[in-house]
Amino acid sequence: MRTLTPSSEPVDLIERYAYPPGGGTWLRANMVASLDGAAQRDERSGGLGNAADQELFLLLRGLADAVIVGAGTVRAEGYGPVKPRESWGAVRDGRPPVPPLAVVSRALDLDFDAPLFTEAAVPTIVLTAAAADPARLRAAKERADVIVAGEEALDFTVAVRELAARGFHRLLCEGGPWVLAQVVEAGLLDELCLTLSPMLLAGHPARILNGPPFAVPPEFRLGHALEEDDFLFLRYARSR
Ligand SMILES: NC(=O)c1ccc[n+]([C@@H]2O[C@H](COP(=O)([O-])OP(=O)(O)OC[C@H]3O[C@@H](n4cnc5c(N)ncnc54)[C@H](OP(=O)(O)O)[C@@H]3O)[C@@H](O)[C@H]2O)c1
Numbered sequence: 668m669r670t671l672t673p674s675s676e677p678v679d680l681i682e683r684y685a686y687p688p689g690g691g692t693w694l695r696a697n698m699v700a701s702l703d704g705a706a707q708r709d710e711r712s713g714g715l716g717n718a719a720d721q722e723l724f725l726l727l728r729g730l731a732d733a734v735i736v737g738a739g740t741v742r743a744e745g746y747g748p749v750k751p752r753e754s755w756g757a758v759r760d761g762r763p764p765v766p767p768l769a770v771v772s773r774a775l776d777l778d779f780d781a782p783l784f785t786e787a788a789v790p791t792i793v794l795t796a797a798a799a800d801p802a803r804l805r806a807a808k809e810r811a812d813v814i815v816a817g818e819e820a821l822d823f824t825v826a827v828r829e830l831a832a833r834g835f836h837r838l839l840c841e842g843g844p845w846v847l848a849q850v851v852e853a854g855l856l857d858e859l860c861l862t863l864s865p866m867l868l869a870g871h872p873a874r875i876l877n878g879p880p881f882a883v884p885p886e887f888r889l890g891h892a893l894e895e896d897d898f899l900f901l902r903y904a905r906s907r
Contacts, residue, residue, distance in 0.1 A: 683891060697839060702864070708868060716862060720864070730837065733792065734768050735841070737846035740846075764788050770792070796815065844875055
């Protein structure tokens with residue numbers, strides 16, 4: 668074992684969280700959990716974070732080409748479209764001003780008249796399956812860029828391939844736990860950015876992954892560990 672030596676030097680987060688060079692598809696997830704593994708506090712994730720976590724959340728959006736998120740999280744957190752941030756500096760030079768959200772949904776129980784769809788600077792994407800209700804699918808297509816992948820449920824491998832074909836290679840998944848478990852199950856997760864929040868919650872909240880156990884658990888190596896206000900910001904890349 669060794670200690671992680673603290674340094675008072677400020678950290679260049681843009682450099683620390685740069686996607687790997689090379690231009691290939693890279694899927695990173697950003698999640699927050701309490702010390703006892705809770706991914707929810709009062710049915711949301713906001714109560715787990717702090718200002719630094721929020722800053723990182725926004726920066727990771729700025730670095731991404733597209734942001735994948737489950738409809739459960741969109742509904743629970745009241746997602747609107749991504750807005751450009753001054754703090755992004757030049758990270759989006761040569762790219763659209765914001766990354767689109769790519770919302771995973773089969774039921775398409777989404778308000779297509781909400782700002783998420785009507786005020787997005789870059790059209791919101793809907794990732795769905797062929798079995799989606801035809802009327803809702805038509806409504807989705809009027810307001811969103813719809814990608815149909817898979818029959819009964821979204822096939823995440825095909826969806827990620829379709830996103831890459833549209834030029835979205837630097838992908839960020841903001842969960843929730845149900846979607847993230849499937850992303851990992853499909854072998855698509857390259858990196859996990861995990862904020863460890865210094866609190867204990869108990870109860871029965873979801874963990875950051877919610878799904879059946881993996882036959883072969885993927886393993887990760889630590890890229891870095893940053894600290895602010897007793898929160899840890901961990902960046903792990905898949906090792907196998
Ligand atoms: N701690 C964190 O970092 C963090 C991050 C994000 C969210 N959260 C919390 O997690 C909770 C929400 O997470 P969740 O796991 O319940 O929901 P979720 O993963 O955000 O979304 C689940 C929804 O995604 C759609 N979906 C999932 N798999 C699909 C597939 N294969 N094909 C088609 N659609 C699919 C379904 O939408 P339809 O029902 O529309 O078909 C499903 O209801 C909230 O409390 C939120 O605050 C925590």
